[in-house]
Amino acid sequence: MGACTKLRDDTDLFWSGLQEGRLLFQQCRDCGLARFPFRMSCAGCGSVENDLVESVGGGVVYSCTRVERPLPPGFSEPYTVVLVEVEEGVRFLGLYDSEQEMPEIGTRVQAYVNPENGAPVSFRAESEPGKSGNG
Numbered sequence: 001m002g003a004c005t006k007l008r009d010d011t012d013l014f015w016s017g018l019q020e021g022r023l024l025f026q027q028c029r030d031c032g033l034a035r036f037p038f039r040m041s042c043a044g045c046g047s048v049e050n051d052l053v054e055s056v057g058g059g060v061v062y063s064c065t066r067v068e069r070p071l072p073p074g075f076s077e078p079y080t081v082v083l084v085e086v087e088e089g090v091r092f093l094g095l096y097d098s099e100q101e102m103p104e105i106g107t108r109v110q111a112y113v114n115p116e117n118g119a120p121v122s123f124r125a126e127s128e129p130g131k132s133g134n135g
């Protein structure tokens, strides 16, 4: 394979946002469509103009799965991964931080960002206040 030129890596902005404790997505400057994961152009209108928007982090569980095989360092298995649709309409993957093994689909959750716990983004059920998190 020949060498490729790295044109742009929009995901750097996502990861640096997490380092600041911010859960970011892109919003098209031309049509307003919210999008995540980060990509160069809008799937709605093709525009490459976008703004970075910080999610409020609140949303509902869209899907989930329980992982019972050993994976990367920092994870203690078994653990649950959730796909959460946040209020702004985009979906984020994250660790489900709960004593409960699996949430019901539609469970209200709140994101928190803690780069040091092995999962960049975690979600806990809104009915479980006081667990670890960003306060």
Ligand SMILES: [Zn+2]
Residues within 6 Å of the ligand: 028, 029, 030, 031, 032, 033, 042, 043, 044, 045, 046, 047
């Ligand atoms: Zn657009």
